[in-house]
Amino acid sequence: MYTQEELNQLSGRIRTRWIIFAIPELALFTCQVYSLTVRNEVLTTVLSVLICFFAIFFIGTQIVPLIQYRTHVSNMLNGITHTVDGTFSQFDPDESVVAGVRYRAMHMECLEESGKPYDRLFYWDLEKALPSWSKGTPITVTYHDREIADVALAQ
Numbered sequence: 001m002y003t004q005e006e007l008n009q010l011s012g013r014i015r016t017r018w019i020i021f022a023i024p025e026l027a028l029f030t031c032q033v034y035s036l037t038v039r040n041e042v043l044t045t046v047l048s049v050l051i052c053f054f055a056i057f058f059i060g061t062q063i064v065p066l067i068q069y070r071t072h073v074s075n076m077l078n079g080i081t082h083t084v085d086g087t088f089s090q091f092d093p094d095e096s097v098v099a100g101v102r103y104r105a106m107h108m109e110c111l112e113e114s115g116k117p118y119d120r121l122f123y124w125d126l127e128k129a130l131p132s133w134s135k136g137t138p139i140t141v142t143y144h145d146r147e148i149a150d151v152a153l154a155q
Helices: 004-037 041-080
Strands: 082-096 101-111 115-123 138-144 147-153
Touching: 004 041, 004 138, 041 101, 082 115, 101 147, 115 147
Parallel strands: none
Antiparallel strands: 082 101, 082 138, 101 115, 138 147
């Protein structure tokens, strides 16, 4: 489901957004330096507020979500993963946000060594298309923590 190319693209998008952030931030900072040299207290205060507001808003809405998603993709590619076989049960209708990444909970039924069935919960990344499995479809899930790294139809 995840590729190194996807991770590289995310890193490139983050770099681009930092550049997009830096250009107006540097322009505001330059204006603030000018306002300090001409000793305009009101302009300096207004520019300080704008610099802080823009930084908090832009970083929080444009950069941090990409960093969190890049961390998720990196964990899926390079983290410790486990594999489990079972049958698909259902996707929850509600979205969940875990560590800044949007997921949909997926339930699957697995068998204990004694043959007793039990329900497992995994998180399906909503950046990936939801599969159209029906209840009871045998699947093999590769996961990191509870997040699905890969899934395949079981043989």
